[in-house]
Each structure stands twice: as C-alpha cells, then as structure tokens.
Amino acid sequence: xxxxxKCGLPETYETIEYxxxxxCNICRSTEFKQNKIDWTLRKGMLDSIIEKFRGKYDYDCIVxxxxxxxxxxxxxxxxxxxxxxxxxxxxxxxxxRPIIQENTERTLKSLGVDFIxxxxxxxxxxxxxxxxxxRKTDFCWxxxxxxxxxxxxxxxxxxxxxxxxxxxxxEITAYYDYEKDEIExxxxxxxxxxxxxxxxxxxMYGMIHSPEFPVDRRDLxxxxxxxxxxxxxxNCTSICLGSFIPWDYTKNTxxxxxxxGWKSDELECVPEELHASGEKIECFMQGVRDYTKYCKRGYSxxxxxxxxxxxxxxxxxxxxxxxxxxxxxxxxxxxILLEYLxxxxxxxxxxxxxxxxxxxxxxxxxxxxxxxxxxxxRWYRExxxxx
Amino acid sequence: MxxxxxxxxGNLRSVLNAIEYLGFExxxxxxxxxxxxxxxxxxxxxxxxxxxxxxxxxxGFVPAIQSYAAANKPILGICLGMQLLSTTGHEPxxxxxxxxxxxxVVPMAVKTTTALxxxxxxxxxxxxxxxxxxGVRRDIDFYFVHSYCFQASSVQDTLGVTEYDISFTAVVAxxxxxxxxxxxxxxxxxxxxxxxxxxxxxxxx
Amino acid sequence: xxxKRLIPVLLLKxxxxxxxxQFRDYRDTGDPxxxxxxxxxxxxxxxxxxxxxxSHENRRTxxxxxxxxxxxxxxxxxxxxxxxxxxxxxxxxxxGADKVLINSAAVENPQLVTDAANVFGRQCIVAGIDARRENxxxxxxxxxxxxxxxxxLVEHVRCLETMGAGEIFINSIDQDGMMNGxxxxxxxxxxxxxxxxxxxxxxxxxxxxxxxxFDINGVHAVACASLFHxxxxxxxxxxxxxxxxGVPVKNV
Numbered sequence: 141x142x143x144x145x146k147c148g149l150p151e152t153y154e155t156i157e158y159x160x161x162x163x164c165n166i167c168r169s170t171e172f173k174q175n176k177i178d179w180t181l182r183k184g185m186l187d188s189i190i191e192k193f194r195g196k197y198d199y200d201c202i203v204x205x206x207x208x209x210x211x212x213x214x215x216x217x218x219x220x221x222x223x224x225x226x227x228x229x230x231x232x233x234x235x236x237r238p239i240i241q242e243n244t245e246r247t248l249k250s251l252g253v254d255f256i257x258x259x260x261x262x263x264x265x266x267x268x269x270x271x272x273x274x275r276k277t278d279f280c281w282x283x284x285x286x287x288x289x290x291x292x293x294x295x296x297x298x299x300x301x302x303x304x305x306x307x308x309x310x311e312i313t314a315y316y317d318y319e320k321d322e323i324e325x326x327x328x329x330x331x332x333x334x335x336x337x338x339x340x341x342x343x344m345y346g347m348i349h350s351p352e353f354p355v356d357r358r359d360l361x362x363x364x365x366x367x368x369x370x371x372x373x374x375n376c377t378s379i380c381l382g383s384f385i386p387w388d389y390t391k392n393t394x395x396x397x398x399x400x401g402w403k404s405d406e407l408e409c410v411p412e413e414l415h416a417s418g419e420k421i422e423c424f425m426q427g428v429r430d431y432t433k434y435c436k437r438g439y440s441x442x443x444x445x446x447x448x449x450x451x452x453x454x455x456x457x458x459x460x461x462x463x464x465x466x467x468x469x470x471x472x473x474x475x476i477l478l479e480y481l482x483x484x485x486x487x488x489x490x491x492x493x494x495x496x497x498x499x500x501x502x503x504x505x506x507x508x509x510x511x512x513x514x515x516x517x518r519w520y521r522e523x524x525x526x527x
Numbered sequence: 528m529x530x531x532x533x534x535x536x537g538n539l540r541s542v543l544n545a546i547e548y549l550g551f552e553x554x555x556x557x558x559x560x561x562x563x564x565x566x567x568x569x570x571x572x573x574x575x576x577x578x579x580x581x582x583x584x585x586x587g588f589v590p591a592i593q594s595y596a597a598a599n600k601p602i603l604g605i606c607l608g609m610q611l612l613s614t615t616g617h618e619p620x621x622x623x624x625x626x627x628x629x630x631x632v633v634p635m636a637v638k639t640t641t642a643l644x645x646x647x648x649x650x651x652x653x654x655x656x657x658x659x660x661x662g663v664r665r666d667i668d669f670y671f672v673h674s675y676c677f678q679a680s681s682v683q684d685t686l687g688v689t690e691y692d693i694s695f696t697a698v699v700a701x702x703x704x705x706x707x708x709x710x711x712x713x714x715x716x717x718x719x720x721x722x723x724x725x726x727x728x729x730x731x732x
Numbered sequence: 733x734x735x736k737r738l739i740p741v742l743l744l745k746x747x748x749x750x751x752x753x754q755f756r757d758y759r760d761t762g763d764p765x766x767x768x769x770x771x772x773x774x775x776x777x778x779x780x781x782x783x784x785x786x787s788h789e790n791r792r793t794x795x796x797x798x799x800x801x802x803x804x805x806x807x808x809x810x811x812x813x814x815x816x817x818x819x820x821x822x823x824x825x826x827x828g829a830d831k832v833l834i835n836s837a838a839v840e841n842p843q844l845v846t847d848a849a850n851v852f853g854r855q856c857i858v859a860g861i862d863a864r865r866e867n868x869x870x871x872x873x874x875x876x877x878x879x880x881x882x883x884x885l886v887e888h889v890r891c892l893e894t895m896g897a898g899e900i901f902i903n904s905i906d907q908d909g910m911m912n913g914x915x916x917x918x919x920x921x922x923x924x925x926x927x928x929x930x931x932x933x934x935x936x937x938x939x940x941x942x943x944x945x946f947d948i949n950g951v952h953a954v955a956c957a958s959l960f961h962x963x964x965x966x967x968x969x970x971x972x973x974x975x976x977x978g979v980p981v982k983n984v
Contacts, residue, residue: 142976155972276964315968320664332773338966340770343762346748436964494911495963497973498940536853540828544803574853642929642952644855644898648735648777648982668735668982670808672830672855672898691734713808713830715775716984 141438141499147447148457148464152437152497155314165314170451173310173318179386185323186384189377190222193302199227199254201302204291206230207240208422210306212247212402213392214381218304219251220399227300231290231362232259233283235423238515239405247400258290264359270481271348276337277432277495279477280425281344285363288326288335292378293362296370301377307389308382312444324380328365340365389448393418407441408471409510411463414445424519427471427510434468435492438500442467468502469510479522529553529726530565532592535582537573537607538712545712545719551726559591567725568595571712572607576616576632576675579607580624589625596627601730602704603659609699609706610677618675628701629680635673637692644674651687651697651709658732659705659724667717669709671697677708703730735980736946737777737953738970739931740960742767744813745785747793751957753909755862755877761961764797772805775984776967779805780833780901780955783813784876795827802828810858810901816841821848825856833901835860836874839883842895849896858931859897861888863918864905870918877905889925900926901955904934911937911958914945923950931955938963939973946979 142151144164149156157165194200203218203226205211218224228248248255265282272281295303305326310318315334324330332340339347341364349355366376381387396402397418404418408427420426420441434440442463449455478488489504496502531542531553539555546553546569553569556562570592572579583589596602604612613624616632624632635645648668653660676695679685687698689708699706705725711718742749742764749767752758761767764781771779783794791814798811811824812833821832832852837844838859849857862877863870863885870885889900902922904915914935923930929952932945936956945954959965971981 151973151976154969157972157975275962278964314972328769329773332770334774334966334968336770337964338767338770338774338960339762340766342766343749346760346762494937495965496938498938538825538828538830540826541802541806541830544828545806548804548806573855640927642927642950644929645734646855646899646929647737647952649733650983666983668984671734672808674855710808712806715772715806719806 144447146457147450148460149443149447150437150439150500152439152500157314165317166312166447167451169310169314169318173386177318177321177386182384186381189302189379190224193377194224197300198298199300200224201304202227202229202291202295202298202300203304204229204231204287205255206287206422207236207244207247208420209389209393209396209402209404209418212243212396212400214304214306215247215251215253216396216400217381217385219253226253226304227294227298228253228255229291229294230255230257231283231286232257233280233286233423234259234262234265234520235425237405237421237424238518239403240422243402247396247402250400256294258362260286260362261359264355266480267348267353267355268344268363270483271344272337272339273481274491275339275347277436277492278337279432279481280429281337281339282363284335284337285341285365288331289341289365290362292366292371292376293364295376295378296366296374299374301375303376303378305378305380306382307387308380311382311387323383326378326380328368328371331365388452389417389419390452390454405515406513408473408513409440409466409469410442410445411466414442414463417445419445424515425473425477428473428477431468431471431474432492435489435502435504436495436500437497438502440467468506469508471510472512472516473519476519476521528565530556530562530568532562532568532570532588532608533557534570534572534579534586534588534608534611536579537571539571541710541712542569542571542605545722546726549719549723549726558586559588562591562595567601567603567728567730568592569603569605569725570608570611571605572611573672574607576607576610576618576624577620577622579611580616580622583611583625592625593627596704599703599730601725601728602627603725604704604706605712606673606708606710609708610675612699612704612706613677614680616675627704628684628699628706630684630699631678631680632675633678635676635691635693635695641692644672645691646672649689649691649709651689653687653698654685657686657700657705658728659700659721661724663717663720669697669711669714669718671709673708677706700732702732733980735982736974737931738942738967738974738981739778739780739953739955740771740776740967741780741782741933741955741957743782743784743957744790744794744797746790750784751909751961754905755908761957765800768797768801768805771967772807774967775982776807777982778808778810778953780810780812782811782833786814786876795823798824798827798829812858812860817844818847818851821852821856825852831856831858831898833858833860835862838892838895838897839872839874839881839888842891845892845895845897849898854896854898857897858899858901859892860901860903861885861922862903862905865915865918870921873905886921886925889922893926893928897928899929899931899952901931901933903955907935909958910935911962913937913941914954916944916948919945919948919951923948929953939965939970942970942974943977943979946974
C-alpha cells in the first residue's frame, strides 16, 4: 500500500491524496495551518463573534460536549478565556466509559456550568446501529447524527444562536482544508458532506420503518437536522473553535489534565505508550470501530495517532515502525457489538469484506485478541452477560 | 432587478433559481418592454444559434439588447447566450448575431475521434483579472456542454480559454459585457460566486 | 482538460429512492430530495434521476423532486424513465432537468430522439440502453429490462448517434446492483460504435471498479447507485481515490 512519506497514512485513508513528493494533503494542510494562517486575525474574529452574542440570550452559547479531550478543552477555553456562560449539552450515544463520567463530573463542577445530557431510546438505537452497519459498515450513524444535530435542535428550542464546537475537520481529513483559509462551520453542508454517512433522518425512517418493526417518525427527531428556516430564524452561528485558534491536541490535553484533573485511560488495542494523549476515551466502542476500519482499510487508530505525533514533531517515522504491527488485533468489544446488532462474527466479516478499500485485503483468519481494558465488565451488556 | 432574457431555448429556471438563491431579484423577460428597467441582464441559452436569433428577432430583442449594451449596463451571456453576442453563427446555417463582441461561432475543430458535444467539467485559464472572477479559485472546474465555440475577432476580448483537443475561448469580456461558454448556474460554488459577482457588478473593469 | 465524471443514479419508486439487483429485489435507499442535498454538499458532478414506476403519481413526484432540488442544487440533472413524447421531454426540462434520458421510446420510436434534439438541442438528449449478455452477444431490453427486443446493440447505438442523441448511457442488466464491476466487454462494444460521450452504468461496487472502467478509452463518465447506497463511500472519497490513480476528476 502506498503511504505518505511523512506521516505514514496509507492510500486507503479517507480523502487522502499524495503530491508529486509523496506527501499527503493532510500533511500539507497542517503545514499551512502551522505557518501561513494569521491566527491573530482569526482570534480577533472569534472575539467579535462572541461579543456579538454575549449576554443577550439565556446562555451566551451552547457547547456540545462529550467529556473527551477536545470538548473538555473547548469548554475550559471558553470559560477561562472568555468567561462565557455556556449551556453544555451532551448527546449520550450509549457507550460512555466510567472514566468519562468521572471526568465529566469533575470538569462541570470545577467550571461551574449548566449541563443537559440526552439519552435516546435504546431500542431505536440498536435498530439504527444494525441498519447503519449493514449499509455502510459503520454502526455509529445514530452517534454521528445525534452529536451534530441534537445540540442545534436544543439551540432552536432554547433560542441560543451561538454554538461553539471543537477541532476543525481539516485536522484529520481533506473534506475541508486549512489551505483554503476558510472558517469551518458546523452546518448542514458539512453534515451532509460526510457526517451523516449520506443518510438523513428522512432516509433512515423509510429504511427502518416496517410492519415487523414499526417506527414513529418522532423517534428519529434526535437525529434530524433542524431546518434551514429554523436556523435562519434563530440567526444560528455554528462555528469550530479550531478555525480561530491553532489546535494542538497534546498541549490541549496537558492543559486540561493540569487545570481540571482530567484523566486519560487505556484504549482497546492501542499500546500503553500511546494512551497519554487521551484520545477517544469517551466511547467503549472505540476498539471495535478501530477494528472495523482495519478490516476495511488496513490501518487503524494507531496509524492515525502516529500521524498526528509526526506532524507535530513528537515522533519520527522510524520510531513509529514498532507500533504498526500491533494494529488489527481483535477487541473484546467486538462481542458486545455483535450482541447489540444481533449478528454473529461470520456475518460481520462478510458484511465488512464487502466494503474493503482497494488495494487492501484483510486476512480474516488472523484471530489475535488484544487484552480487555480494566472497565470491560462495566460496559452495558444485554441480558447481564459478563464474558 | 436582474432581467433574464427568454430566447425560447434553454433552462431559464436554473438561472432564476440561482439568482434567487443568492438573494437577488430576477425577472423573466419574454419581450423587451421591461428591459430598460433592469439594472443588469442575463442572456442564457442552450441549442441552435440560428433558432435562438430567430426567436430574439421575432420578440424584438435584438435592437433592445444592443442599445442596452451601448448604454454600458452589465450583460452576461451564458453558453448559447454568450455565443449570440458574436457577429456571426453557423448553427445550423450562417446567421447574424447580436454583434456586441465581434467574432464568429464555429463548430469545435476537434479530432475526428474526439467526442462532441464537449460535455462535463473543464478548467478555464484566465488571461487577466476580472471583477466577475473575484474570489474564485484559479484551479476550479466549470460545467460545459456545447459543440460550437466562439472565435473572438479581437484578442483583447478573450478573457479565458479552455482546452479540449483545441484551445478555445471559454470567456469573452468587453467593457460591460461578459460571456461564459460554461454554465455558472450548474457549476456549484464557483459558478454561484461568478453569478453573485455579476449581480453586484457595476459594469466596469 | 476535460475531467472524467462520476454520476450517482437515483431510482425513484413511489416517492422514495430504491436500488435493486438486476432490476429486482428493490430496497429503500432514502428520500430523493435529501439525497440530492447530500450529493450537492459533496460537490457531485451530475445526478441522474430515473422514474422506475412509470405511474402518473410517480411522474408527478419526480417533477416535484426536480423542482425542489433545482432551487438549492446547482449542478446538472438528467431525468428519465417513461419518456414517450415531446411533451414529456418539455415537462421535465421545464421542471429543471438539464438533460432528458430516453430509453424504451428510442427503440420503439427513434424519431422521438430526432424531434427532441431538433426542438431542444442534442445536448439535452441522453439515450439510455439496457443490455443483457445472451449467448455471446448483447440483447437490448426495454420497459425496465423486462421486454427483450431483436435490436442489434451496435446498430442501435449508431442509429441513436445519427438520430441526434447527445450522450449514450449504457447499463448492464447482468452487472446491475451486483457490485462486481462494470461489464467491460459491453463498454468496449459501445465506445467502438460511437463518437458520442459514453456513460457506463451497472456494477460499480468499489472505487477500483471506477478506475478499471475509465481505463477503457471512450468511457467519459461512470454512473453508480449501489456504490454509494451500500458501501462506506461518497463522491469525495471516490474523487480522491481516482485522483491517486491518475484519473483526472473535477477540481472543487
């Protein structure tokens, strides 16, 4: 497989393209971000936006929050730098880990903010997971759509126009590009471009509603993007903090650890040396998501984490080599996913095989499991199973 | 108010939709009576040159458009509309055009093995700056669908060229008049930006 | 340089999008207006909407969908399915279609292609063909691949070009929905028979299939449906993949 000569990401990576020097578009985009963007100007723009909305509504802004490193940093930053009064909103995808609950409590109580958490109907979530997995081999449609729609739905309900999200997607893909020198909005355009996997709530309703499993259209409201009319009427401004300040995951994580006592945790199938970054601890499906990606594309979270570290000068490609062989091990959470979806491993493999990205071919005979994480037994199981 | 001239051929709805989407007011002109009240005018079109000129003649548009151009008000010709700005056309027979930008519209002289019409996304190389292309990235593609092309008499009037076996004029510009061989109303973000620039253009460059 | 096009196909049945395999076993694939918005956000090259119901109700729905979609999506639309008369062509163009696809009618009444080309211009007319491999040659089918004809494929393609079609949309019935790749033999036969731009359809299951189809000289565009409905794919990723393989695609 062709790989970026700088960061090592393979040609099967979503939206990647290589230039004549074999360097990928995400590396180039990051270089532009580090060297060519006028961050002072951008910060000034953020100042203006915030002042425009401060004090005029029930909350100065809405901060969509997961409890992970990025949303914790963005919340901390807005409270500390701007002394804003936010409404913090979390869409509970159903896979929160104990460490996140602990981090969330500590963060919210330290910062002193109002918080709303929404947990959708689990029966519907399971049905959505299965449909999403069968069509897209990505079982997280409910999560992608809920996280990006629900806070905006509440913005409309509470009539709070300013919504401030975290990192720019230019950090990790080329759907948007720092080189275009544009502000990234978290809007319907982006939602349709890639967040919802090409399936809207209207689409999904027709796909799952059947005599065997009748669905009330209202069950899909949490995943339904507000209408353009509602958002215009509100004068909604939905921005990415990462377009106004240079995002640095490592610095951000170190800051929240120091100021808020935020803690990182083990990740399934990721070596311990890479855990300190605090990546993706907010979801116990992390391991099986990564595994699915590996089966389709031949790379996983380890490669992505390494790519970041390389681009930010914290690791070299030589140092990274020892980690790549650890990718692709099976996670214990695969069993949990199969339980939720009502599928067996054979069907899982057949479905995922269908969406392999050339030139990668996965070897399904590889049956090496990674160790369980310490909290595996605390994750929700149907019928109280523990193994 | 933006006038959109109806020469009886082509997808006018798309042009009007695009103008409205951009927040401007457009009005469909089936005859020249309201032309003078428009602060700018778009001439779209798809199909045969001679037929379109016949329709324009019949509806009394020819002298009206020529006077409008002479009065230095902004005019945008799109696809066949751009071609009609020329002196002469040949589709399907020799025919006089509006003669606002001197030139001739001829069949594209591509290789015998090359497909016609020229249909799809292709890039435009601008020969100089122009207000209508402000904010449009240089390496973007636009949507073309045509079999004839504009040969401008004066090199100064060619603003942009495109390659398809041959190098042909994709954009003509003379003073307050601009013609696009491609369809900005079908070229997504970049096309909408050009239309938006036109809707705010004072006709000078 | 003219870029290669990637064209999603949206099949409409009773107001919803559907996709089947070899023209059977249709599954719901969503709401057409929602899909158009999504494809628009993904800066897709062009869309093809096909009415596979041919009922009055479905035709009205199709027109409504095109009208709605034309208000916010500014890219080319080709619309077809059950187009029998000049009036059908006119109605679809008025609703917002840029091109109209004529399939069965082009076999039963080729004069329609000429008349439509004369009135609206050949760039507005796309000739659609559904073909199935039988005993070593290809048979042209009509009426949604239900009715076999005795029309020779190559003759038919040549005739369509003479009669005034602007593009040829060739669909393999065998490969349709199977996601195993396009029918290369079929494509080679068609591109050899015409100078018109050829749009390949039927069989795309992964991005490599698109690259393979473009390897055939004369394939101007690839159309796909299952690729985007039943796979973790979108046109943006497709363009990146194609670009990495040296296929020139639209710059956005």
